[in-house]
Amino acid sequence: MTPPSATPLSRPTHGYAALERGGPVVPWAFQRRALRPHDVALKITYCGVCHTDLHSIGKWGQEFPLVPGHEIAGEVIEVGSAVSDFKPGDQALIGTIVDSCRECPPCKAGMESYCRAYPTTTYDGVDRVDGRRTRGGYSDHYVADHHFVYHLPSGLDAAAASPLLCAGITTYSPLKHWKAGPGATVGVVGVGGLGHIGIKLARAMGAHVVAFTTSAKKAEAATELGAHEVVLSSDAKQMAAQAFRFDLILDTVATTYAMDPMLKALTLNGTLCSLGIPDKFDLSPMMLAMGRRSVASSGTGGTVETKEMLEFCAKHQIVADIELITPSQLAAAFQRLAKGDVKYRFVLDLQN
Numbered sequence: 001m002t003p004p005s006a007t008p009l010s011r012p013t014h015g016y017a018a019l020e021r022g023g024p025v026v027p028w029a030f031q032r033r034a035l036r037p038h039d040v041a042l043k044i045t046y047c048g049v050c051h052t053d054l055h056s057i058g059k060w061g062q063e064f065p066l067v068p069g070h071e072i073a074g075e076v077i078e079v080g081s082a083v084s085d086f087k088p089g090d091q092a093l094i095g096t097i098v099d100s101c102r103e104c105p106p107c108k109a110g111m112e113s114y115c116r117a118y119p120t121t122t123y124d125g126v127d128r129v130d131g132r133r134t135r136g137g138y139s140d141h142y143v144a145d146h147h148f149v150y151h152l153p154s155g156l157d158a159a160a161a162s163p164l165l166c167a168g169i170t171t172y173s174p175l176k177h178w179k180a181g182p183g184a185t186v187g188v189v190g191v192g193g194l195g196h197i198g199i200k201l202a203r204a205m206g207a208h209v210v211a212f213t214t215s216a217k218k219a220e221a222a223t224e225l226g227a228h229e230v231v232l233s234s235d236a237k238q239m240a241a242q243a244f245r246f247d248l249i250l251d252t253v254a255t256t257y258a259m260d261p262m263l264k265a266l267t268l269n270g271t272l273c274s275l276g277i278p279d280k281f282d283l284s285p286m287m288l289a290m291g292r293r294s295v296a297s298s299g300t301g302g303t304v305e306t307k308e309m310l311e312f313c314a315k316h317q318i319v320a321d322i323e324l325i326t327p328s329q330l331a332a333a334f335q336r337l338a339k340g341d342v343k344y345r346f347v348l349d350l351q352n
């Protein structure tokens, strides 16, 4: 349903959509809105392929056709009459959210990802002005309010930087909140899309970084990413040796697993932050009492912290390790992503 006050549609856009739940992603034409005064239009060059995209096409999607994609890089081609911080030709990025209520305390603090009225997601969300479904970055154009558009820092490759807008900020925010830095011992569970950036960021922040993986094959890769140590989490003996070591563990595992050995690795007042957010946790509350440990989670980051993260990544030359794919390779990429067979992020090349 589109209300009568809807912003007119004026921008023919070629995208890639799942036409129905669970369906393949296929070419699909639609129109983006005409610019409102605060809008910026991007010609999209790259878009990261996130696990969320898979889940949205599968169980989470609200409305189909669904155009995924929330790790967007592109070039500004047009700006609205009230926009002064972007101009045509600027390289820009858009992440997981494109609007929020702007009035609640988290919004006022620039933590729009925690908007109490729920932020508008970059795709499959509902636009707050005209009620239309948002459509994501698997397309050649995007139109968004400049408040949620970021400048690509000079010196960062646009394709490799695009995943920073989801995987990057999702790991940066908890690392900052729980004070990863010199003197802190930080664990990163899972060396995948989120984990590989988490390792790089924690290392650059000055923490002692330990990667946990179930795959012996990933041990060397984790070291190359910056981990000081690698622990094979399937090895009970190695796990027992980690007891009371960690101030923070970033856990990227998306499935339920027996967490007690991991919780035991937390030191006094340590926190395990679940970024994989499984359906439920399998843990013994006694494991929390012993050591006053916490299990927490974190939901990406707002505009203030995203800008800070981009500056940090530019300073430390941190981007994602990517495999560039064309739209015709999407189906195969989804299959590999579902199996965790990617080093470490697919990025869709939309230049042609």
Ligand SMILES: [Zn+2]
Pocket: 050, 051, 052, 053, 070, 096, 166, 167
């Ligand atoms: Zn994502």
Ligand SMILES: [Zn+2]
Pocket: 100, 101, 102, 103, 104, 105, 106, 107, 114, 115, 116, 117, 118
């Ligand atoms: Zn809000």
